[in-house]
Amino acid sequence: MSSHEFIPLTIDKSHIITIGERLYTESIEFVREIVNNAYDADATLVEILVGEDTIEIRDNGAGMDKDGLKQYFNIGSQQKLYSPKSPIYKRDRIGQFGIGKFATLSAGKRFEVITKSGDFVGRVTFDKEEWERSKDVWQLPLEILPPDFRNMDGTTVLLGGMTKKFDPKDIEVRIIEGTPLKAPHFRVRLNGHTITPRSLTGHRIPFLEGTSFGPVTGEIIILPETASSTKDLGIEIKVKQVTVRREFFGMETWGKAMSRIAGEVNADFLPITSDRTGFIKDSPEYAALQNVMERVMGNVKITLQRLAGKKEGMKVSRALKEALQKIYKALAANPDLSPFGAFPVGDETKGIGSAAMKKRETGQTIQTVQDADTVKTVQPKKKRKKKPKVKQLTPNAVIKRIKFGDIGVSVCVDSFGEDGPEVFSEETTIYINRDHPLYKRESSKVDTHVLNLARLITQEISLMKDPKNPRQAFERQSKLLRDAFIDKSN
Secondary structure, three states: OOOOOOOOOOOOOHHHHHHHHHOOOOOOHHHHHHHHHHHHOOOOEEEEEEOOOOEEEEEOOOOOOHHHHHHHOOOOOOHHHHOOEOOOOOOEOOOOOOOHHHHHHHOEEEEEEEEEEOOEEEEEEEEHHHHHHOOOOOOOOEEEEOHHHOOOOEEEEEEEEEOOOOOHHHHHHHHHHHOOOOOOOOEEEEOOEEOOOOOOOOEEEEEEEEEOOEEEEEEEEEOOHHHOOOOOOOEEEEEOOEEEEEEOOOHHHOHHHHHHEEEEEEOOOOOEOOOOOOEOOOOHHHHHHHHHHHHHHHHHHHHHHHHHHHHHHHHHHHHHHHHHHHHHHHHHHOHHHOOOOOOOOOOEEEEOOOOOOOOOOOOOOEEEEOOOOOEEEEOOOOOOOOOOOOOOOOOOOEEEEEEEOOEEEEEEEEOOOOOOOOEEEEOOEEEEEOOOHHHHHHOOOHHHHHHHHHHHHHHHHHHHHOOOOHHHHHHHHHHHHHHHHOOOOO
């Protein structure tokens, strides 16, 4: 015959200390936890004072009465889940699990909580050594203080018996990332210094996406190359304005470009772990975030490539202009080397968007005089039109033109693939392939970039002079390059 009994569920007292000491991967996180408690209590100012052997954190929030203090030390209390909004500023409360207060035990042996709400002022002391000695006692000493002990409502947490020392700069970093500093009516001061949110400059890409769980908002910033950093890589994921962790969202394959991407994404519906350092990644909420960020980062990558192309285009434009100026000088000194015959006059202009193709005037009538009374008209033979190699240029094409009287040559630097020719010409337009491995190598430095462009352009101009005799063309090219880059006056 079976019987039924009950087994009591118990928790060892030492587990309270274990929770505090091992709740976070870094003990400095306890400061962030206390500041966020102040935010939940509608504080407008939090003061952090870091001393040699103490850390004091005081706020001007609502404070707690006697029942509030009891609730505060109720481990695992879900009161904030039942009251998710603060009473005065209607803030979304950050705390969820009711265990963060014990994180102070990871850095000190004792902490005091002094709080005032109306006429009630109380102090509760948690001493780790005393707690361990009184094995069967599950209560903390509460001291009722006179109403004038504290001037205004609010709470002070005083950590003593420090087992670790913290650099105020490290605390500031945690406050910037882990507290809602951008919220209205909320300010945090550290040793008299007001902590301000981090501000980044760059190309901003804001976004707002909807999911079945709630909105996903944020902003991605493409930093200037001079501001790129390998420190703190990834996008900050925030829940209720607090950074929980960073994620790459596929940027692992972007190489060095990843260091130029910063920003944040806000998704308050994400389920977080009890230590607030991660998410339940196999949840449908996190899957929804991943889907949104896949689209967002796809747009970011396109924008990054466009911005990189624009900057590269400016660099190419400057180098091409300098190369053409040098070539112009060399042709002016050697008019016999010009395929256009006349001494080069005029100036260099720039065209953008399509090749500056200049057709040969093959339709004109050529007249030859036989005698004084007879003029015979001879029509030139029509040449078969060649199929153009270039059908369409990319948006990043850089085009400049150098004029020789009424005739000139256009130079177009564009992408024609790594396996494409390094340079080629169609009529009076020279195309230079910026994807070619040799071009990429030489364009890394300004001087070699200009020299390489001049080499390619003079090569094509020399071949225009006499395409059937490449040997003489190369000799002409050599002379042009020499006069372009060597100052004879010196």
